[in-house]
Amino acid sequence: MSTDDPIQSFWEDARVRAKVNRVPGYLGVNARESLAPPAWSFGAGPDDADELLSLVLEGTKTATSSAQRDYADSEEREPEEGDLSIITDGQGHPRALIQTTAVRTVPFGEVDAAHAAAEGEGDLSVEHWRDVHRRFFERSADGAPVTDDLPVILEEFTVLYAADTGTD
Numbered sequence: 001m002s003t004d005d006p007i008q009s010f011w012e013d014a015r016v017r018a019k020v021n022r023v024p025g026y027l028g029v030n031a032r033e034s035l036a037p038p039a040w041s042f043g044a045g046p047d048d049a050d051e052l053l054s055l056v057l058e059g060t061k062t063a064t065s066s067a068q069r070d071y072a073d074s075e076e077r078e079p080e081e082g083d084l085s086i087i088t089d090g091q092g093h094p095r096a097l098i099q100t101t102a103v104r105t106v107p108f109g110e111v112d113a114a115h116a117a118a119e120g121e122g123d124l125s126v127e128h129w130r131d132v133h134r135r136f137f138e139r140s141a142d143g144a145p146v147t148d149d150l151p152v153i154l155e156e157f158t159v160l161y162a163a164d165t166g167t168d
Helices: 006-017 046-058 113-118 126-140
Strands: 063-067 084-088 094-107 151-162
Touching: 006 084, 006 094, 006 151, 046 084, 046 094, 046 151, 063 113, 063 126, 113 126
Parallel strands: none
Antiparallel strands: 063 151, 084 094, 094 151
16 A cells, blocks of 8 residues: 555555564554654754754664653653654654663653663763753753653653655
8 A cells, every 4th residue: 555645655665664563454453553752853853852852763862751741741751661653854854763672760960871871872971962952951841850750651662663864
C-alpha cells in the first residue's frame, strides 16, 4: 500500500525492514502494524535536528533526555521502554526508526558521565551536557530555572532502521 504521506510511507517500509511486524496475517493487521509511531526530531530547530540525526546515524548518539516537567502540560506521554519513534531531519523527512531500550528518571545534578557520553554531543563530557541541557530546558519552559533537583528523563535507544538519505 502506497500513500502520499511520507511518514506513513516510511513506516510501511521501516516496519518490514526492522521486523516489527512479526505477527503474520491470520490475526489481521493490528494497530502497531498499521499506525505509524510518533515522528519527531532532536533539538530545537532544523540545524539541531540535522546535526543530532547525523550523530544517531553514525552510531555516536544512542541516548537522549528530556525535562519531566515538559510532559506535565502536554498531551504527550513520558517515554517507555519498547517505544518506537520515527526520527525526522530538519526538513521533517523521516530518516530513522528507533526503539527505546531503557528509561530512567534522575535529578538534573545526578546525570552521569556515561549518559552524557551516550548523547554523543560536544566533547561528550557531563559538563558539556549540563551546560547545553540547562539552556535547552530553560528555553523549553519559558525561562523557568533548571535546578540540580529538576527531574530529567534519560532515554537510551537503538536504531532499528535508517532510510537511504540519498533519496526522499
